[in-house]
Amino acid sequence: MTTEDFPSASQATLTIDLDNIIDNYKSCIKLGRGVDCAAMIKADAYGMGIAQVAPALFHGAGCTTFFVANLQEAIELRPLVPEANIYVLNGLFPGHLEYFSRHNIRPVLNDLEQIRLWASVTPENRPACAIHFDTGINRLGLTPEETAQFITDDSLREKLHISLIMSHLSCSDDPENPMNTQQLRDFKTITGYFPGIPASLANSGGILLGPDYHFDLLRPGLLLFGGNPAALPLPETIKPVFQITGQILQIRTLTPGQAVGYGATWIADKPCHIATINIGYADGYLQKFNNCGWVYAKATKLPVVGRVSMDMITVDVTDIEINAGDDIELFGEHITLEMAAEVSTLSQYEILTGVGARYQRIYKMKN
Numbered sequence: 124m125t126t127e128d129f130p131s132a133s134q135a136t137l138t139i140d141l142d143n144i145i146d147n148y149k150s151c152i153k154l155g156r157g158v159d160c161a162a163m164i165k166a167d168a169y170g171m172g173i174a175q176v177a178p179a180l181f182h183g184a185g186c187t188t189f190f191v192a193n194l195q196e197a198i199e200l201r202p203l204v205p206e207a208n209i210y211v212l213n214g215l216f217p218g219h220l221e222y223f224s225r226h227n228i229r230p231v232l233n234d235l236e237q238i239r240l241w242a243s244v245t246p247e248n249r250p251a252c253a254i255h256f257d258t259g260i261n262r263l264g265l266t267p268e269e270t271a272q273f274i275t276d277d278s279l280r281e282k283l284h285i286s287l288i289m290s291h292l293s294c295s296d297d298p299e300n301p302m303n304t305q306q307l308r309d310f311k312t313i314t315g316y317f318p319g320i321p322a323s324l325a326n327s328g329g330i331l332l333g334p335d336y337h338f339d340l341l342r343p344g345l346l347l348f349g350g351n352p353a354a355l356p357l358p359e360t361i362k363p364v365f366q367i368t369g370q371i372l373q374i375r376t377l378t379p380g381q382a383v384g385y386g387a388t389w390i391a392d393k394p395c396h397i398a399t400i401n402i403g404y405a406d407g408y409l410q411k412f413n414n415c416g417w418v419y420a421k422a423t424k425l426p427v428v429g430r431v432s433m434d435m436i437t438v439d440v441t442d443i444e445i446n447a448g449d450d451i452e453l454f455g456e457h458i459t460l461e462m463a464a465e466v467s468t469l470s471q472y473e474i475l476t477g478v479g480a481r482y483q484r485i486y487k488m489k490n
């Protein structure tokens with residue numbers, strides 16, 4: 124069954140603009156003054172659909188390097204971009220070796236054990252690999268002790284084809300945080316031991332920290348999808364990439380004192396019109412938006428009132444002329460990821476990756 128089998132406007136829609144993702148990728152390269160740029164497309168391309176996003180970036184933007192979190196994502200990605208470099212961030216585990224070999228996938232090696240395991244594979248069955256050095260996030264990567272050991276272990280290093288050395292910033296969303304300069308300094312020291320091997324430090328926030336952080340390969344995720352990684356104005360060249368549009372199911376008129384939704388948490392203090400919209404927490408519009416979210420219709424921002432239900436939200440439409448069946452923007456040009464994150468205290472990453480499966484998905488790309 125295809126979506127054409129259903130009447131239009133029976134479902135809320137999620138429209139994803141692949142051209143804007145391509146443009147955001149190109150903007151990252153401009154911000155990096157021409158530095159090579161990968162695409163971080165773990166978690167189904169941040170919820171936007173890896174099957175559409177990866178080929179668009181490969182064919183439309185010339186992106187040839189992709190990172191995913193786990194091996195399953197990589198194996199699913201391989202046929203979508205047969206020529207691309209694919210890295211798996213989560214590392215290498217016994218039993219996975221033949222899958223990396225067979226699908227020509229590159230592991231990001233996160234400790235000495237993984238490095239030795241990879242070195243044990245016969246060279247003809249062994250794609251290149253990345254080495255991840257932990258410079259302070261204490262999550263993945265070689266510890267400082269392991270780093271020191273690896274740097275001096277020439278025989279181990281010589282066995283491998285290392286295509287990338289990398290580290291990951293823990294506080295790139297906060298330009299003033301001293302962690303940034305400390306991690307930069309430590310990563311620079313490490314790169315000194317690997318002359319000629321490309322190095323990578325900057326996620327989206329790191330790209331905005333400036334050229335010192337760019338090295339040889341940028342690793343944006345959030346910027347590709349129109350999010351703002353830092354508490355600074357977003358570069359104007361970064362565009363929103365998705366729009367969520369719901370429809371009004373019913374409108375009712377309330378008198379002062381009447382309550383809206385589960386728990387009766389919102390009470391009218393004057394006569395008002397409340398519209399019920401066909402999107403709820405099952406679609407990823409979480410209860411963090413209870414009584415604080417904003418939607419947009421008829422050139423007006425409208426407040427979410429009451430609790431978010433599984434399949435519905437309720438919105439105060441008293442100030443506008445609007446009818447059942449009319450469209451309401453939950454995200455898009457007027458309600459940005461950044462605004463929604465701020466009112467809900469959700470992160471932009473959580474809002475993106477939480478986008479539900481029930482929407483009718485529309486992918487836009489001019490050809």
Ligand SMILES: *Cc1c(COP(=O)(O)O)cnc(C)c1O
Nearest residue numbers: 163291326327328342343344345
């Ligand atoms: C997810 C991830 C990125 C991308 O981060 P953004 O903040 O979305 O740009 C970069 N590097 C690593 C190691 C990651 O896990």
